[in-house]
Amino acid sequence: MKPLTKQLKEKQEANETIFVPYIMAGAQGLDQLANEIQLLTEAGASAIELGIPFSDPVADGPIIQEAGLNALNHGVTLKKIIQQLKQIETSTPLVIMTYFNPIFNYGLDSFVTDLGETNVLGLIIPDLPYEHQDLLTPLLKNSDIALIPLVALTTPKERIPELVKAGEGFIYAVAVNGVTGTGRNYQESLDEHLAYIQSVSDKPVLAGFGVSSKEHVVRFRKSCAGVIVGSKIVQLLSEGKQKEVRSFIEAAVSNSF
Template identity: 35%
Template sequence: MRIAEKFRELKAKNEKALIAYICAGDPSADATREYVHTLVKGGVDMVELGLPFSDPVADGPTIQAASDRSLEAGMNPDTYFELAASIKEQVPLICMTYYNLIFRRGVEKFVKDCAASGITGIIVPDLPIEETDDILKACKAHCVDMIFMVTPLTDKERMQKIFTKGSGFLYIVSRLGVTGTRADVAKSTKEVLDKVNTALPRAVGFGISNGKQATEVIAAGADAIIVGSAFVNIIASQDNVEGRLEELARELKAGCIGQ
């Protein structure tokens, strides 16, 4: 399913989107497949399926640890694409990874493999907008969205370049630093949302972990929330994982629709 199609579907129901991140292969490919099913059952609208890398510079300790567990369990790009192709949930799948893995596989081949395995969006936190011509060309050829990030420090000129080149949605990093759960919603969230003037759906991530925070971010003007570390923490606990994933997903989705 394409990302734009999902946003149209949600708009017709007057709902905002819940996007979940989990690391593929943590603790195994089979477990990941089941966790995606559980998250969708709980109300998740899109899934960021992390392809682990040894030096994930945008990720905090929680997701770094998940990447380490996944790599130790044998996850690699070939296995990742096999896993993605085996996921049959009717939601957009988004690849979140780092450019080294794309470069080593070959940009054209990587994007083609994404499309062939059912992945319809790519996020690459360490790839600057100035160096995206090759991947944008491949994404256009294979109907894959290239999703870019903006932060509280992104200036107007850079934002305009991102608005022009990006598709799918705009990933708004709500605060400076790396991923991880936080006790409150950053003041910078509203400030960034107010600065962002784009037709792309605006998805806010970094720090959201409960329904109250989801409600606050949606009320500030977001079209979607992105939650990763809170789900990954549940997976790491190995305690009633599927039940707790579904429960948290339901809580967050309720926050997205004002219940």
């Protein structure tokens, strides 16, 4: 069992709300990354998802796209992010969300080796299909890094057990058809879908994409282990509203909504 899986399963078994905030690494400049990680850690984040800026994102909504462009304008690259992460000490597991192209350009072996010198314990790669994961899984086999699967609303029901069995860390349940963003209306059938994924998974299932309110957190906690919140966190940080970020996470993880 990978360390990220173990840590999050312990929270799930204790009936704690698992809350994973997403930030775009370098959106405010890489020199702010350590401060952002510290803020999210102090607020009680279960893990922190770090987006890697990419010129052609397929899953990012307008808020995260803008943050990615800001990071690119700051000259941020995957290599620079990893070098920065080597200098950051944190007790909170880090999860990198990136597309496959930056990893390929970095060099798969070098990428996994360098991550071993950081507190990155998970990888999310939206454009790496399950059938092609063997490009990376042999390199991760003897590492502490979990390859986290995504399960979409359109994923055939009979395929879901196969995906969750192969995954580690947590199961990323995409709660909408489309890209990330706030102000989403969720399908009524979503709760049943999430509950089914959790019923066939021995790892925590987290709902993501569009999660932006206390009502969303309360709703999804009834059918899965927690949530991933991206666009709302990215927006608040871009506006300098660190206090609002802290209070939102603190209320979610303490079940005090």
